[in-house]
Amino acid sequence: MASSGVKPCADKETLLTFSRSRNNVSGRCNLLRIMSRIRLVVTSLAKHNCDLPVVISGAGIAGLASAVALHKEGFHVQVLETAPTLRQEGTAIGLWDNAWKALDSLGVAGGLRTNYSALDKVELCQGPKGRLLKHFSFSDCEGGAGSEFRAVHRSALLEALADSLPPETISFGTSVLSFSQQAEQPNAAATASNTGHGNSGTVPNVLAGVRDSMLRVRVQKGSVQEDLDAAILVGADGVRSAVAQQLGMPLPNYSGYSAYRGVATLGQEGVKRVGLPAGTIRQIWGAGVRAGVYQLNDSELYWFVCFNADLQSTSDAPEQHLQKALALVKGWSWSLENIIQSTSPDQVSRSRCVDRWTLSPWGKGQVTLTGDAAHPMTPNLGQGGCTALEDAILLAAVLRPLASLEGQPSEGKVSTALRKFEQLSSARCLPLTVRSNLMGAALQLEAAPITLARDAFVGSTLFSPAHFLDHAKYDLHAAVMRAQN
Numbered sequence: 001m002a003s004s005g006v007k008p009c010a011d012k013e014t015l016l017t018f019s020r021s022r023n024n025v026s027g028r029c030n031l032l033r034i035m036s037r038i039r040l041v042v043t044s045l046a047k048h049n050c051d052l053p054v055v056i057s058g059a060g061i062a063g064l065a066s067a068v069a070l071h072k073e074g075f076h077v078q079v080l081e082t083a084p085t086l087r088q089e090g091t092a093i094g095l096w097d098n099a100w101k102a103l104d105s106l107g108v109a110g111g112l113r114t115n116y117s118a119l120d121k122v123e124l125c126q127g128p129k130g131r132l133l134k135h136f137s138f139s140d141c142e143g144g145a146g147s148e149f150r151a152v153h154r155s156a157l158l159e160a161l162a163d164s165l166p167p168e169t170i171s172f173g174t175s176v177l178s179f180s181q182q183a184e185q186p187n188a189a190a191t192a193s194n195t196g197h198g199n200s201g202t203v204p205n206v207l208a209g210v211r212d213s214m215l216r217v218r219v220q221k222g223s224v225q226e227d228l229d230a231a232i233l234v235g236a237d238g239v240r241s242a243v244a245q246q247l248g249m250p251l252p253n254y255s256g257y258s259a260y261r262g263v264a265t266l267g268q269e270g271v272k273r274v275g276l277p278a279g280t281i282r283q284i285w286g287a288g289v290r291a292g293v294y295q296l297n298d299s300e301l302y303w304f305v306c307f308n309a310d311l312q313s314t315s316d317a318p319e320q321h322l323q324k325a326l327a328l329v330k331g332w333s334w335s336l337e338n339i340i341q342s343t344s345p346d347q348v349s350r351s352r353c354v355d356r357w358t359l360s361p362w363g364k365g366q367v368t369l370t371g372d373a374a375h376p377m378t379p380n381l382g383q384g385g386c387t388a389l390e391d392a393i394l395l396a397a398v399l400r401p402l403a404s405l406e407g408q409p410s411e412g413k414v415s416t417a418l419r420k421f422e423q424l425s426s427a428r429c430l431p432l433t434v435r436s437n438l439m440g441a442a443l444q445l446e447a448a449p450i451t452l453a454r455d456a457f458v459g460s461t462l463f464s465p466a467h468f469l470d471h472a473k474y475d476l477h478a479a480v481m482r483a484q485n
């Protein structure tokens, strides 16, 4: 198997070809991006002196953010992604204050801030009857003044993260199948095997040649299966994570509700006509069905419709997704139908809402999990993606001391660091997972007396928004300090 490492990133060929080497979503490549990628290559050359190679399974938010954070620490990182490109499923995502702090730390927040509107007001509404139950601003919440929230296109978030990585870091069309942990392994370059039918299209084994690599990761690219060597494997492969399954994790539980999500392109005038006050997150509640609308930017709105449903197929055509979403909110106020009708079918998706109440430790030896692979949570607090970003910072913080060691650290040191990461991540994510689950159960209730009581309570002076932003408050700096001690 060919060995490529970090060094080849520096050669002229790479510099000339990097803009076409990554099969990213839009292929938009302007001069600024090219300049910043060249800078990346140069700085990565200067930094890559760490002998601890990391394989990351999955190029979603968790995988890419972890790759950026670890790359910044000087690790050799390789990300393997099943899909042929960065995935767009979910269309957009709400990022709370904790996510922006993590994105700042990763150095990728700037461009996203420029392109997406800051929202700091909330409207809680009754769907069918069109009654505004409560409105408040973030400054009415405890510690909420200055708290940042923006909804962004998922593709923009993934691209921003991917663009912060050196070329060739991500191998698309490549699935992690399994891993094996070995007591001691001879020089990886000599042992890497290609069990497929040819040499073309194999995954570059950036880890080849590393001493005493203890993990072998079996991957599939097309019809070819091959083994890569790693000192650390990070399973960031989402709710159906192959790595989590091999670690013995059960699949997440279905909550009993699913969601349609979409991005409506209305243009500036259309957005104004919808009557959503600037900077407002609007949540609209019915019985067993609820919706939300957030402004992405001047001309686009992100919407979702969450509804009770049996565990069933999500393989409808996109046009059917739109029709079914419309049917769920038929006759509701708040211009919901207009917004959904202004959505192109390729801008809509359907997802099941699942979770798993995962206790740490969830990894073993030199293998860990992050993001949805580790702690899938229902979307009621909008924290799954945000905590995946936090995970990346914590993971890099626990591994930071190992990056500066001479030579490759022992398996024991790596394992201790990864268990510490899991402990910190679990302490943060388990309470969120439980809270999100309970909140979803309350918001998806169908019985009329209960929903009437709920709406009466929220509309009354008994309801206080004081704790509305609690989920977004996380002292990342303090957690990083704990990670390093």
Ligand SMILES: Cc1cc2nc3c(=O)[nH]c(=O)nc-3n(C[C@H](O)[C@H](O)[C@H](O)COP(=O)(O)OP(=O)(O)OC[C@H]3O[C@@H](n4cnc5c(N)ncnc54)[C@H](O)[C@@H]3O)c2cc1C
Pocket (backbone or CB within 6 Å): 057, 058, 059, 060, 061, 062, 063, 080, 081, 082, 083, 087, 090, 093, 094, 095, 174, 175, 176, 177, 236, 237, 238, 239, 240, 241, 242, 243, 259, 261, 304, 351, 352, 353, 370, 371, 372, 373, 378, 379, 381, 382, 383, 384, 385, 386, 387, 388
């Ligand atoms: C309806 C809904 C709304 C949501 N809203 C929000 C929100 O507003 N804010 C928020 O923060 N979160 C939200 N979330 C949660 C958020 O979407 C997830 O927490 C987040 O996407 C998790 O990212 P991830 O990288 O861990 O997993 P994923 O995004 O699932 O990425 C996993 C990646 O791994 C790849 N992969 C899978 N298996 C393999 C394999 N074997 N080998 C290689 N690659 C593999 C996949 O193709 C995928 O690209 C919402 C979720 C839902 C369902």
